[in-house]
Amino acid sequence: MPEPLIELTDLCKRYGPRTVLDGVSLQAAAGEALAIIGPSGSGKSTMLRCINGLHDWDAGRVRVGPHTIKAGERARHVWPQVRRLVGMIFQDFQLFPHLTALENVAEAPQRVLRWPRNRAHQRAQELLDRVGLAERAAAYPQQLSGGQKQRVAIARALAMQPQALLCDEITSALDPELKQEVLSVLEGLKRDGLTLLMVTHEIGFARRAADRVVVVAEGRVIEEGPPKQVLDAPQSPRTRQLLAGQL
Numbered sequence: 001m002p003e004p005l006i007e008l009t010d011l012c013k014r015y016g017p018r019t020v021l022d023g024v025s026l027q028a029a030a031g032e033a034l035a036i037i038g039p040s041g042s043g044k045s046t047m048l049r050c051i052n053g054l055h056d057w058d059a060g061r062v063r064v065g066p067h068t069i070k071a072g073e074r075a076r077h078v079w080p081q082v083r084r085l086v087g088m089i090f091q092d093f094q095l096f097p098h099l100t101a102l103e104n105v106a107e108a109p110q111r112v113l114r115w116p117r118n119r120a121h122q123r124a125q126e127l128l129d130r131v132g133l134a135e136r137a138a139a140y141p142q143q144l145s146g147g148q149k150q151r152v153a154i155a156r157a158l159a160m161q162p163q164a165l166l167c168d169e170i171t172s173a174l175d176p177e178l179k180q181e182v183l184s185v186l187e188g189l190k191r192d193g194l195t196l197l198m199v200t201h202e203i204g205f206a207r208r209a210a211d212r213v214v215v216v217a218e219g220r221v222i223e224e225g226p227p228k229q230v231l232d233a234p235q236s237p238r239t240r241q242l243l244a245g246q247l
């Protein structure tokens with residue numbers, strides 16, 4: 001078994017008296033797709049945000065590729081390198097409203113990688129093509145549907161050529177037919193070998209696209225395994241409740 005690309009070890013995070021992550025350990029191999037499910041407030045977003053340094057934490061460590069960050073380390077010079085390896089996409093897209101789809105995708109390569117405008121725009125056009133939006137390059141976010149905006153956000157994350165994407169409920173704000181176009185893009189990325197950590201409520205999608213389902217409750221991983229095992233024959237009563245829509 002090769003070394004995992006992403007590894008969380010005994011991660012703990014507290015807000016005042018409240019423990020939000022209570023010793024989370026999790027590994028994702030390169031090219032693996034993880035579906036992370038769990039009740040609201042169980043710590044799923046917090047966990048993803050620790051992986052690319054949007055939060056600090058109180059104990060344990062995060063490793064991404066060659067970079068290990070321990071609790072309390074400021075690691076200011078390391079996070080930009082981690083974020084090159086691991087992109088993140090959010091439920092609310094977080095596109096720049098004053099930039100076109102193309103400019104949104106080309107922005108980071110120009111600013112961070114110092115690519116010349118022509119090269120960045122050419123690459124952005126290719127990425128918009130890949131997510132099925134070649135025709136909408138000149139549109140501003142407000143002129144796009146939710147599903148289109150989310151696909152621009154995916155293209156923008158891909159522009160930095162990450163090895164992994166962290167997806168935090170990226171279809172939750174979308175109508176059912178728009179969800180599908182975003183989920184199809186994710187399935188394509190998985191086929192292309194990208195590592196995916198996806199917090200999702202889409203059980204059907206998890207069954208279809210994930211290599212492994214991870215169940216989080218009260219800041220712990222309570223169960224994980226292949227989708228068939230976890231979704232069809234869950235061991236934990238809490239997983240059964242969750243899948244029955246009771247959590």
Ligand SMILES: Nc1ncnc2c1ncn2[C@@H]1O[C@H](COP(=O)(O)OP(=O)(O)OP(=O)(O)O)[C@@H](O)[C@H]1O
Pocket residue numbers: 015020038039040041042043044045046047
């Ligand atoms: N800045 C904060 N200050 C205090 N508590 C916080 C803060 N951010 C999150 N929390 C708490 O941490 C817990 C975990 O939150 P988190 O957003 O990770 O949950 P989640 O599993 O992503 O939930 P959801 O499915 O609703 O998105 C929640 O109880 C939340 O109220």
Ligand SMILES: [Mg+2]
Pocket residue numbers: 044045046168
């Ligand atoms: Mg969340």
